[in-house]
Structure formats: C-alpha cells, structure tokens
C-alpha cells in the first residue's frame with residue numbers, strides 16, 4: 281500500500297484521535313520536535329532486552345519495507361524506540377532514510393539496529409551472489425563504518441551478523457572478530473545474529489559463542505516445528521540474550537492480489553505471547569498499520585477468539601516461505617528455491633519490488649530452468665506451487681530500476 285492510499289496520512293495521524301497523541305500521551309507541540317519521546321505512555325508494555333541493559337517497548341519498527349520518513353518519525357514520536365534496518369536494504373537507501381530521521385534527535389532517545397553480512401553479497405554494487413566474495417575483517421569493518429555514515433551516528437546499539445543459516449555461519453571467526461573490534465572501538469554497543477532458517481541451530485550457536493548478546497529470529501504463527509525453536513529462544517533468554525522476533529506478520533497478505541490481509545494485531549500478539557520474546561519488529565509501511573501496532577504495544581494479550589482464528593488459518597499456504605529448505609534437494613536444476621520464494625513474498629506481500637528484483641537477480645541464473653521444465657518435482661510442505669511462483673517472480677528481473685523506485 282502506498283503512502284497516498286493509506287487511510288491516514290501523516291497529518292491525519294498527528295491530529296487524529298486514537299493514534300499518535302492519545303497513545304503516546306503527548307502534548308501536541310511535542311510532535312515533530314527534533315528529539316525523541318522522553319516519557320513514553322506508561323501503558324506501553326516494556327521488556328528488558330536480555331542483559332543488554334536496553335529496555336524496549338514490545339513493538340519496535342522493522343524499517344526494511346518503509347520508504348516514508350514521516351512514518352518512521354511518527355513511530356518514534358508515538359513511543360516506538362527501536363528502528364531495525366540493514367546495510368543492504370533498498371541498496372543502502374533504507375539506512376540513509378533512517379539517518380535523516382534520527383540525525384537531529386537526542387541519541388539517548390532511540391535505539392538503532394543494523395545488519396551486515398560476512399560476504400559482499402549485501403553491497404549495493406554486487407547484484408549477483410555468484411560474484412560475491414567473503415569480506416576480510418578490514419572490509420567488514422569498513423562496511424559497518426559506511427552504515428554509520430549513512431545513519432548519521434557514531435554507533436549503532438545492535439549490529440547483527442545478517443541472515444545466518446547454520447552454526448557455521450554464526451560462528452564465522454572473521455565476523456566475530458570484526459564485531460568485537462567494532463565494539464571495542466565504541467562503534468557498536470551490542471553484538472547480535474539474525475536468522476530466518478535453521479533458527480534453533482543458529483540460536484544454540486549464539487549461546488555457544490559467548491559473544492552474541494542478541495538474537496533476531498523469524499517467528500510467527502505459521503512457523504513449523506516451532507517447539508524446537510521456542511526451546512532455543514527460551515534458553516537464550518534465560519542465559520541473558522536479548523530475543524527479538526521478526527517476520528511476525530507472515531507475509532502480510534494471504535494472497536498475491538492482496539485482498540486478504542493477515543490479521544495483523546492477532547499475529548503480533550501471538551508472537552509476543554511468550555515473555556522470552558522481548559520485542560518484535562513488524563515491518564509496517566502505513567499509518568493504519570502503525571496504529572494497529574501501537575494498540576498491541578499497550579494491549580498485548582492474545583484473545584481466545586484471535587488464537588482460535590489463527591489456529592484455523594495457520595495451515596493456509598499464504599505468501600510466507602518458511603525457509604525450511606525441504607525443497608533444496610528436490611530440484612534437479614539445483615535452483616535456490618527458498619531465495620526465489622522470499623523474492624515472491626517481497627513482491628506480492630511486501631510490495632518491495634526493488635528487493636524482489638535484487639533477490640531474483642542475485643541468483644545469477646538468467647532465464648530460470650523452470651521455463652523448460654515439463655513438470656515440477658518439488659513437493660513443498662507449505663503447498664506452494666513452486667514452478668508457478670518462480671516463473672511469476674522471475675519476470676521482475678528484467679524490469680528497469682526506475683520503474684521500481
């Protein structure tokens with residue numbers, strides 16, 4: 281949904297009733313002031329982020345899909361404290377936008393988290409993952425320094441090693457050493473790891489490392505085999521790690537036509553129902569969604585009706601790929617199907633077309649082999665028609681950037 285089609289624009293959000301002022305308990309003159317909210321509404325539920333010393337409202341902002349600085353500013357003005365971005369989101373423009381919003385605010389009033397990968401695949405100039413190389417410790421540090429420049433800040437509160445899929449990824453010696461150096465230099469406050477697949481294994485590795493302080497994990501009501509993941513999250517929290525949930529909205533819509541939205545408040549409450557989830561980073565892109573998330577920040581209890589409704593819906597295919605990897609050995613053409621399905625969700629669920637294009641072209645496969653495959657041998661437990669989805673999203677690879685931004 282674009283800014284223009286959002287029921288509430290920034291102005292309406294500020295002067296409107298329930299949202300913004302009422303929730304934040306602020307005097308009108310404070311909104312738009314060049315500082316963060318010093319005294320959030322006492323009704324906002326706060327949890328400690330493990331042993332980091334940070335205390336955060338239940339709801340933070342995943343900025344990845346947002347391109348409206350007014351929305352980010354409104355989130356901070358309404359009591360949201362943490363903004364979550366990454367080096368590669370929108371080819372660096374996402375960090376730049378966050379930097380513009382926070383540059384004149386009191387640095388103590390917000391928390392900013394970003395992410396960097398151990399390979400060069402998140403650099404804007406590398407569009408093909410086959411051409412990516414491993415970062416050296418020096419180049420990893422330079423990458424993070426570029427993030428600080430874009431963000432107009434001397435330090436980030438959390439730096440995540442981005443998108444780890446295995447124990448080996450999480451225990452990458454170069455990255456661990458570089459992040460510890462950055463911490464000693466005062467350029468990052470806390471070291472974290474983010475994961476969308478094999479999350480339990482990555483979280484256990486984070487515990488084993490003795491270095492990580494925060495884990496950011498995909499977690500939603502559609503998560504399969506969630507008992508193992510929940511045990512790992514609980515263990516991490518008990519050992520003093522901060523636990524942050526992402527992908528809580530599971531693709532935002534059930535259908536590619538975007539006629540059936542995921543019940544946003546219920547999905548967010550579901551993820552927050554465990555007290556070992558310290559905060560969540562829903563990727564809201566409209567003022568309406570912000571308003572919903574602000575309500576959850578004050579009233580997080582999942583109702584019986586909401587729980588029952590999610591239970592009946594959790595087995596629907598939807599747009600969210602669990603990144604379970606079951607399909608990987610099933611395709612004779614060795615296609616990285618989880619990556620393509622992620623691109624499909626970016627395109628249709630998030631309407632983040634540039635990221636979808638980057639994901640598709642990042643495969644470096646040119647025309648997809650699916651076009652000439654007589655039948656698809658992949659059996660996805662989520663019931664995705666993999667061939668149909670792959671061919672659908674592959675079309676975006678040829679669309680010029682200026683149509684997408």
Ligand code: SF4
Pocket residue numbers: 601602603604605606607608617618621659660661662663664666
């Ligand atoms: S496409 Fe299906 S099998 Fe493959 S990672 Fe996604 S959910 Fe798992």
Ligand code: SF4
Pocket residue numbers: 610611612613614615617649650651653655656657658666667670
């Ligand atoms: S149609 Fe299925 S089996 Fe054929 S290349 Fe595509 S994903 Fe692989």
